[in-house]
Amino acid sequence: MKKTAAALALLGALIAGCSKTDNPAPAAAPAPAAVTKIVVGLDDNFPPMGFRNDKNELVGFDIDMAREAAKRLGAEVEFKPIDWSAKEAELSGKRVDALWNGLTITEERKQNIAFTAPYMENHQIIVVAAQSNVKTKADLAGKAVGAQEGSSAVDAVKKEDAVFKTFKEFKTFGDNVTALMDLSTGRLDAVVVDEVVGRYYVAKKPQEYVVLDAHFGTEDYGVGVRKDDAALQGKLDKALADMKADGAAAKIAEQWFGKNIIK
Numbered sequence: 286m287k288k289t290a291a292a293l294a295l296l297g298a299l300i301a302g303c304s305k306t307d308n309p310a311p312a313a314a315p316a317p318a319a320v321t322k323i324v325v326g327l328d329d330n331f332p333p334m335g336f337r338n339d340k341n342e343l344v345g346f347d348i349d350m351a352r353e354a355a356k357r358l359g360a361e362v363e364f365k366p367i368d369w370s371a372k373e374a375e376l377s378g379k380r381v382d383a384l385w386n387g388l389t390i391t392e393e394r395k396q397n398i399a400f401t402a403p404y405m406e407n408h409q410i411i412v413v414a415a416q417s418n419v420k421t422k423a424d425l426a427g428k429a430v431g432a433q434e435g436s437s438a439v440d441a442v443k444k445e446d447a448v449f450k451t452f453k454e455f456k457t458f459g460d461n462v463t464a465l466m467d468l469s470t471g472r473l474d475a476v477v478v479d480e481v482v483g484r485y486y487v488a489k490k491p492q493e494y495v496v497l498d499a500h501f502g503t504e505d506y507g508v509g510v511r512k513d514d515a516a517l518q519g520k521l522d523k524a525l526a527d528m529k530a531d532g533a534a535a536k537i538a539e540q541w542f543g544k545n546i547i548k
Contacts, residue, residue, distance in 0.1 A: 320520055322361040325351050326381030329366040330460040333485045333541050334387040346481075346541040350404070351385045353533055354524040370435030373397050376511055383517065384509035387479055389437035391504070399512045401522045403505035404534065406548050408480040409441040411497040412487060414468060419475055422499045426451035428474035431464040433457065438477040441501040461486075469493060477501055481542070505548065 327335040327347070335345040343364050355362035367375045372388075375381050376398065389407065390400050413419045419428065425448065432438035434457035443449050456473065458464040461482055467473045476483075480500070487494045508525070510518045528534040535545040 320358050320360045320517055322363065322382075323351075323355055323358075323517070324363045324365050324380075324382045325385045326365050326367040326372060326375050326383065327386035328369040328460065329364075330462055331369075331386055331482060334481060335364070346537065347385050347387060349537045349540070350525075350528070350534065351383075353528060353537065354521060357524045357527065358520055369433070372435065372509075376509065379511070382510065382514070383521070387481060387506055388509050389440075389479075389504045390507045391437060391440060393440070394509070397512070398509040399514065399518050400507035400509055401518060401525055403507050403548050404525050404529070405481075405506040405546055407504050407506055409438050409477055409501035409504070410480045410483045411499060411501070412465070412468065412476045412478060412483050412494050413474065413497060414471075415493055415495050417474065417495065420497065422448050422497075425475060427453045429454040429456065429472065430475045430477060431456045431458055431467060431473045432477045433461050433464060434459060436461075436479070437504060438479065438501070441504070442477050445501060465494070481546075 327343075329335055329337055329343060331345070333345055334347040335343060338344045348364065351362055351364070365381055367381065369386075372384050373394075376384055384398070387407070388394075388400075390403060394400075411419075411422070411425075419425060422445075430442070430452050432442060432455075439457060442455070449455065456464075456467075458467070461476070461478050464473065464476045464478070465486055468476050483496060487496055508521050510521070525534070529547055534547045538545050538547050
């Protein structure tokens with residue numbers, strides 16, 4: 286009996302051992318890494334979204350939005366001016382973590398960039414000189430038209446192929462300021478530009494520029510991150526949603542535009 290009892294005890298121990306080996310307890314899922322710093326890529330000559338003031342400080346609507354979102358994430362934010370026409374390379378090369386500077390959400394960009402939910406609606410407006418005889422899109426036939434290189438204005442204009450083909454010339458510039466300077470000097474007949482930017486400059490020189498009623502379409506702004514950075518995308522989405530819900534985003538918009546333009 287003692288031998289039998291001992292054998293049974295040994296068999297039980299072996300079974301228990303095998304059970305532990307064959308069915309290990311599931312490991313706890315690792316907690317998502319905390320976001321401690323966000324490097325934001327931007328065009329620092331894109332008022333009122335992001336630009337330098339008289340003290341060479343970076344200011345603007347998107348600057349304030351990014352700072353508020355980073356504060357809610359408990360993260361440091363660094364703003365890094367980049368060549369906007371190379372923005373996707375800067376993002377994929379991990380030289381910046383986010384593109385936050387009036388970035389239009391397009392199907393083409395979605396191939397390489399993950400976007401947050403839209404936070405603002407925008408149009409691609411047509412700005413002409415105050416004394417111009419250009420009143421409609423049809424009047425652009427045979428005219429020189431300009432836009433910022435790498436901007437969604439270029440895509441919006443080319444999308445309307447029937448209109449685009451009538452231009453005498455389509456020139457792109459490193460920034461909108463230079464394009465508008467060419468408009469002022471008569472080297473261009475019109476500039477296609479983001480509404481938030483165009484109206485900012487028109488308001489500064491109402492005797493010099495006019496915005497046409499026609500435009501090249503409606504679009505949404507979003508924050509762009511790397512497609513493999515779902516964690517940052519999710520955190521920014523939540524921060525933006527909270528900013529909309531508690532009125533912080535509306536307050537920033539009113540400071541820069543005089544009204545709530547948050548979507």
